[in-house]
Amino acid sequence: MRTDLLSTFSPKERANAVARATALLKRGEVVALPTETVYGLAADALNAIAVAKIFEVKERPHFDPLIVHLPDRDWLEKIAALPPRDRRTILRLADQFWPGPFTMVLPKRKRVPEIVTAGLDTVAVRISAHPVFAEVVRAFGKPLAAPSANRFGRISPTTAQHVLNELDGRIPLIVDAGPTEHGIESTIVTVRNGRIEILRRGPITAEELRGIGFQPMTDGPEANGTVRAPGQLPSHYAPRTPLKIIDAVKTFSPKPNRRAALLAWHPPSRSESSQFAAVRILSERQDLREAAANLFRYLRELDALGVDLIVAERVPSRGLGEAIMDRLQRAAHPRSAARCRRE
Ligand code: AMP
Numbered sequence: 496m497r498t499d500l501l502s503t504f505s506p507k508e509r510a511n512a513v514a515r516a517t518a519l520l521k522r523g524e525v526v527a528l529p530t531e532t533v534y535g536l537a538a539d540a541l542n543a544i545a546v547a548k549i550f551e552v553k554e555r556p557h558f559d560p561l562i563v564h565l566p567d568r569d570w571l572e573k574i575a576a577l578p579p580r581d582r583r584t585i586l587r588l589a590d591q592f593w594p595g596p597f598t599m600v601l602p603k604r605k606r607v608p609e610i611v612t613a614g615l616d617t618v619a620v621r622i623s624a625h626p627v628f629a630e631v632v633r634a635f636g637k638p639l640a641a642p643s644a645n646r647f648g649r650i651s652p653t654t655a656q657h658v659l660n661e662l663d664g665r666i667p668l669i670v671d672a673g674p675t676e677h678g679i680e681s682t683i684v685t686v687r688n689g690r691i692e693i694l695r696r697g698p699i700t701a702e703e704l705r706g707i708g709f710q711p712m713t714d715g716p717e718a719n720g721t722v723r724a725p726g727q728l729p730s731h732y733a734p735r736t737p738l739k740i741i742d743a744v745k746t747f748s749p750k751p752n753r754r755a756a757l758l759a760w761h762p763p764s765r766s767e768s769s770q771f772a773a774v775r776i777l778s779e780r781q782d783l784r785e786a787a788a789n790l791f792r793y794l795r796e797l798d799a800l801g802v803d804l805i806v807a808e809r810v811p812s813r814g815l816g817e818a819i820m821d822r823l824q825r826a827a828h829p830r831s832a833a834r835c836r837r838e
């Protein structure tokens with residue numbers, strides 16, 4: 496794939512770059528865009544396959560929940576379900592800090608694909624203040640998922656040239672708006688049960704929040720005597736049902752009197768399927784991108800059935816297969832559910 500680098504220096508160049516980026520995003524492609532923190536790798540947040548491509552491009556060997564960038568405030572309640580008790584606080588925080596480097600983790604609505612939140616039932620949302628990013632997301636008209644535009648293990652890019660060095664040939668477009676302003680990632684908070692908790696420190700500080708009448712909890716020196724209740728917020732999703740990884744369903748039979756569900760890589764035969772209370776096939780055409788896009792949703796669906804065991808077939812460990820296997824292996828670990836929920 497050829498990677499174009501488009502400048503936004505003149506109004507004409509900028510209009511062209513925004514139009515190209517928008518057209519690619521509408522086709523489900525991944526493009527690199529400047530934000531006020533670092534360059535981001537953006538894709539349609541409501542298109543699970545497009546989001547799977549982000550992980551593929553980054554070569555991340557695991558799935559992380561992504562931040563969803565909203566076109567405007569009207570999108571907040573289409574993406575997140577605001578608890579009545581916290582609604583006023585959330586809206587006040589949005590008034591104060593949006594657009595800007597401030598992210599809120601809130602209960603997610605169904606329309607947000609599971610791969611965006613790595614299976615969690617909360618979603619991280621923000622509105623970027625970067626003029627070029629803001630123009631693209633508004634022209635696109637829907638939220639964008641956008642982690643930093645680097646390959647796994649490399650530092651976050653603060654110039655378009657960094658992005659090109661990392662991702663040349665892997666994405667169709669990099670929009671260049673010069674070096675980013677902060678170079679430090681957004682502040683992340685949760686608002687729950689009347690409390691604001693800082694999950695990640697960033698450009699918006701606890702002092703700033705206090706200065707305008709909020710009482711955030713932090714876990715560091717800024718905590719100021721407040722006790723952070725640990726372990727309330729899961730950072731990873733894991734099913735509650737025990738999970739076992741097998742090489743192929745051909746060579747497996749559930750124990751008698753135990754109800755098992757199958758998460759399949761190879762489409763099973765009818766007699767193989769009949770041994771299971773439920774079957775989900777990650778991708779009928781054995782496409783790892785589609786498998787990644789379906790993984791968390793299927794895990795949740797099988798977990799909700801109350802079976803004794805989920806049996807998951809190994810997937811090939813190339814491309815996104817590595818990240819899929821990472822998630823299955825964590826889920827297969829004894830007590831992983833409890834551990835992941837608390838991590
Ligand atoms: P970034 O690297 O700036 O794109 O930010 C991603 C960060 O946001 C990751 O470190 C995640 O742990 C965090 N994050 C995103 N969604 C959630 C969520 N639903 N719950 C908790 N943390 C989240």
Ligand code: MG
Nearest residue numbers: 642643644651
């Ligand atoms: Mg990063």
